[in-house]
Amino acid sequence: MTWRSWLKLGLLLAPGLGLILVFIGSVVYIAIAQSFGLFSLSGESEFSLEYWSRMFERLTYNRAIGYSLYVGFASAFLAVLFAYPLAVWLRRPFPGSLTISAVLKAPLLVHGLVAAFLYVNIISYHGLVNQIMQGLGIWDGPHRLQNDSRAIGVLILQTWKNMPFALLLLVGSVSAISDDVLDAAADLGAGPFARFRRVIAPLSVSATQAALVIVFVGALADFSFQVIAGPVNKQSLSQLMVFFKGYGRWHDAAVVAVTLMGLGIAGSALLALVSRFILRGGRLS
Amino acid sequence: MKAVSVKNASMHFGDFTAVQDVSFDVGEGEFITLLGPSGCGKTTLLKMISGFLQPSSGIIEIGGKDVTHVPPERRDTAMCFQSYALFPHLSVADNLQFGLKQKRLLTAERKQRLQDVATKLDLTAQLDKLPNQLSGGQQQRVALGRALTMRPSVVLFDEPLSNLDAKLRDSVRMEIRKIQRDYNLAAIYVTHDQGEALAMSDRILIMNNGRIEQAGTPHEIYGTPNTSFVADFIGDANILDAEVIGEEGAGRWRLGTQIGELIAASAAPPVAKTLKVCWRPEKAQFGPGTENTITADITHRAFQGNYTDLFVMIASAPQRVQWRDNAVGLADSLTMHIRPEDIIFLEAIA
Numbered sequence A: 001m002t003w004r005s006w007l008k009l010g011l012l013l014a015p016g017l018g019l020i021l022v023f024i025g026s027v028v029y030i031a032i033a034q035s036f037g038l039f040s041l042s043g044e045s046e047f048s049l050e051y052w053s054r055m056f057e058r059l060t061y062n063r064a065i066g067y068s069l070y071v072g073f074a075s076a077f078l079a080v081l082f083a084y085p086l087a088v089w090l091r092r093p094f095p096g097s098l099t100i101s102a103v104l105k106a107p108l109l110v111h112g113l114v115a116a117f118l119y120v121n122i123i124s125y126h127g128l129v130n131q132i133m134q135g136l137g138i139w140d141g142p143h144r145l146q147n148d149s150r151a152i153g154v155l156i157l158q159t160w161k162n163m164p165f166a167l168l169l170l171v172g173s174v175s176a177i178s179d180d181v182l183d184a185a186a187d188l189g190a191g192p193f194a195r196f197r198r199v200i201a202p203l204s205v206s207a208t209q210a211a212l213v214i215v216f217v218g219a220l221a222d223f224s225f226q227v228i229a230g231p232v233n234k235q236s237l238s239q240l241m242v243f244f245k246g247y248g249r250w251h252d253a254a255v256v257a258v259t260l261m262g263l264g265i266a267g268s269a270l271l272a273l274v275s276r277f278i279l280r281g282g283r284l285s
Numbered sequence B: 001m002k003a004v005s006v007k008n009a010s011m012h013f014g015d016f017t018a019v020q021d022v023s024f025d026v027g028e029g030e031f032i033t034l035l036g037p038s039g040c041g042k043t044t045l046l047k048m049i050s051g052f053l054q055p056s057s058g059i060i061e062i063g064g065k066d067v068t069h070v071p072p073e074r075r076d077t078a079m080c081f082q083s084y085a086l087f088p089h090l091s092v093a094d095n096l097q098f099g100l101k102q103k104r105l106l107t108a109e110r111k112q113r114l115q116d117v118a119t120k121l122d123l124t125a126q127l128d129k130l131p132n133q134l135s136g137g138q139q140q141r142v143a144l145g146r147a148l149t150m151r152p153s154v155v156l157f158d159e160p161l162s163n164l165d166a167k168l169r170d171s172v173r174m175e176i177r178k179i180q181r182d183y184n185l186a187a188i189y190v191t192h193d194q195g196e197a198l199a200m201s202d203r204i205l206i207m208n209n210g211r212i213e214q215a216g217t218p219h220e221i222y223g224t225p226n227t228s229f230v231a232d233f234i235g236d237a238n239i240l241d242a243e244v245i246g247e248e249g250a251g252r253w254r255l256g257t258q259i260g261e262l263i264a265a266s267a268a269p270p271v272a273k274t275l276k277v278c279w280r281p282e283k284a285q286f287g288p289g290t291e292n293t294i295t296a297d298i299t300h301r302a303f304q305g306n307y308t309d310l311f312v313m314i315a316s317a318p319q320r321v322q323w324r325d326n327a328v329g330l331a332d333s334l335t336m337h338i339r340p341e342d343i344i345f346l347e348a349i350a
């Protein structure tokens, strides 16, 4: 391109990209700077690696990393796992399919906090689940389901909330595959699973990657589900960040925030790569 | 044993009937063409045979076995799609081997068949390319090759040459026929091109509105069409309303038509007293004859190279004549005759 077309492109992008760079960029920059002791809100600003080194020694921090990664990866995996068969099923319209997909998308309209409260109500000690299980005679007495230590509650909520989103992305790319192409695969001997593995999956790599990454980044930084339905003995990174902020420890909070961003990027790249590898049947190109 | 038998197959989409009570057989190594106008149900019928559509009623047999309820992946058919339906994410080589890998063929055998088909279809230089890097003709040949590598007992072709230019069409057509003979495959070939059907087929089934209108060898279909639809669809035909006036000896009838009284000779008697008859434009004989001598006014002429199309008026009925001898062209009228055996009885007029 000539310098003129570069200039034109630059000017066209300036209003949008400029805003993003200035606002997001400055926030990211300040967070990183704060994690190294700069931009202090209370006292002297001085460059220091101390906040990072002390943070690495904290058990709560290291546990929170492991826990948040677990929630992030598991949620991304589960959301896509449930969305895929639905996307294949809803690929072509059939009587009632519109209603079904509308109902499936309902979680998009319910705020996460509301959903978490509803969920906690249902599984509480005298909640619906306990009553049904006892009513059916499967359980003798009420079980404690709330805030379970393996964060199953959080995973259920994350999956419930994110699955419709993954579905939206996947339906788009799965319905773009022509009937003839799938018929051709069947004609050449591919049964339903082989059709999925050899045709549908490789042709929807990009959508799957997008779904995995977006769900992962959201769930990695989960706060509201964790606070209401999460295990009481574990903290997510967001929780830890809010905790530090609550005590006015801005530099520590910034370290956790930068950690979240770093993990978000690294985890996304990993997910994108691995999913591509798997869906392409063991090839990257 | 029959390679394929279709027995009373019908296909309804809601209120619409796409295929109605169709029955036919395909012998081993036989090349059958389904010929008919667009929308007459050809693709639907192929999809019923390959298993993508469940017939609303009727039975499909392949190799003597009832496969009506067998899914497509377990039927020994291979289809060459009208839209090619190549796998966009796979190279030409992987497209060609898709079915062979699914069959878990030994690598050596697979490579052998790949080489074989790539050579036959002139695709060796394209094996590493993706489908969107190929020309239409090359994509077409990949689609063809992908079906042929399977060596199924039946190959189904859905208008496979419709997107090729005329030259390429001729050569691919011959190649298809050759491969089909080499492997002794039964083939069902769908086309709306009558020239293609006449040139390629052992047998032609003419379809119209979801039914088989007539079945026969290319010669039978062209020489003795049963209905005006068939007569008009295959080749050119002058179709007339006729009334049988009387029988003139064995197998000869006197007819009253718009172009005057004619004598027709036919092994089969007319189906009704009033019926459609036709004669082919190239059957017109120059000069007067002992019977059916006609004088025609020439209204328009179109030089076609090896013959001239003459549009003529005979007693105010427009007819078409093909004249081999181009020199005749300049007169305003001509005298000709139609031999009685060239007048063909068609369906009754209701």
Ligand SMILES: Nc1ncnc2c1ncn2[C@@H]1O[C@H](COP(=O)(O)OP(=O)(O)O)[C@@H](O)[C@H]1O
Pocket: B013, B016, B017, B018, B036, B037, B038, B039, B040, B041, B042, B043, B044, B045
């Ligand atoms: N899935 C379908 N639903 C409703 N109508 C269909 C469907 N498939 C085909 N048809 C109709 O059936 C008729 C025959 O179609 P088709 O077999 O594709 O014709 P051809 O291949 O001879 O051109 C057409 O009128 C078409 O619109």
Ligand SMILES: [Mg+2]
Pocket: B042, B043, B044, B082, B158
């Ligand atoms: Mg068709």
